[in-house]
Amino acid sequence: MIRLKHINKYYKVDEENLHVLKDVNLHIKKGExxxxxxxxGSGKSTLINLIGFIDQKFEGSYLFEGGSLLGSDDNKLSAIRNQSVGFVFQNFSLIENNTVYENVELPLLYDGYDFGRTHEQVNNILGKVGLSDKLDKHPKQLSGGQQQRVAIARAMVNEPKFIIADEPTGALDSVTSNEIMNLFRELNQQESVTIILVTHNPEMVDYCSRLIEIKDGKIIQDRELVK
Structure with a gap:
């Protein structure tokens, strides 16, 4: 589904070019x-911004489902990003003044749905993450784990091709972290959701099927994890 070939990324700082990603070659299959x-500082954030169609200024090629998006304008990339990628962040990134239902509904509205078409989809995904009884609550009325479940529901509601979860348990205690990771694993195993997890925590890696380690802008290890 995702294939990066000889990716190099530079940032210009004053008169210096910083080489942030160095000849990165990577493929990720559907369902991984x-x-x-x-x-x-290893380049993780730069790499996921590139994979998530946020950053298009790089050397090399990015093939998504066999096609190249190089040269695509911002409108096309925004549409592809909204339809193909779900993002889950450490700080939840929910809109405080919106209800749980409204937060989850938002990607569908961006995708052109009218309000009448969103009801079934939003309710269905909130049921999957165990929040059917929280539709009218606001984020501040929820625990950290519940807020992250809302964020996961929002990431999944328009059935993206893959989810990028950037330190999704970083603000949670260990018990809640395990609950969230079990939810990710369930979504991956039961619904074949492709998940790319960025983490500093080795314990979170145990939930995954593959580990990619990056250091100084280079992939230093890429291996399947034995279960």
Missing amino acids: FVAIMGPS
């Missing part, structure tokens, strides 16, 4: 649960 690990 991949962990990306590396220390701060």
